Amino acid sequence: MxxxxxxxxxxxxxxxxxxxxxxxxxxxxxxxxxxxxxxxADGVGTNPEELIAAAHSGCFTMQLSFILTEAGFVPENLDTKAKLAFEDGTITTIHLDLEAAVPGLEDTQFQELAQKAKAICPVSKLLNAEITLTATLLS
Structure with a gap:
């Protein structure tokens, strides 16, 4: 495509x-x-860093949905927050915080699939920053 x-x-x-x-x-x-x-500062409007964080959280979450479906699971809910750090003119880190409800999925496999999604998400591959992930599977 x-x-x-x-x-x-x-x-x-x-x-x-x-x-x-x-x-x-x-x-x-x-x-x-x-x-x-x-x-x-605080102002009404947006900024490039906020838009990158939004794009990354959206891309990663959609990528994970595809991976889960391919593995035979139907996610009930995937909720990802992206926290982007900007220091001295550089985006230094992005932390993805994922909470997921996926019936029938064991945590070990969930962690593997979430890490795979982080690695192959097109936005992750685009960014030249350390990208970390916390993934929580909800019961």
Whole structure:
């Protein structure tokens, strides 16, 4: 399967005082506000790091769903939070925190499948950062 996805950003002004918007082809983000405050302080809008964390949690969770299904399991619920650390101009780590309800799956196999999903998720492969995972199988 091969496809492309598109997004765009617009910025006006200096890095500190300027402001911008982000748009996605799907229009789910349509002139979403971007500014120094939304990136480095508390402000209304989004920022690249938040979007990367969202993309990573979504990609990993969907990848795991495919892997579980391929292994013969139907996940009831997969809930992943991504915590991205930004230090001195670099994304240094992303920690994925997964809680899953998967009937009939033993924890040992769950851990193996979750680690596989982390390794082959396209966003994981894209990022040049340490990526860690905590996976909890709910009873």
């Amino acid at each position: 091969k496809f492309t996805r598109n997004a765009s950003a617009n910025w006006k002004g200096t890095g500190m005082d300027g402001k911008g918007t982000i748009n996605t082809e799907s229009k789910i983000l349509n002139d979403a506000q971007l500014s120094f405050k939304t990136r480095f």
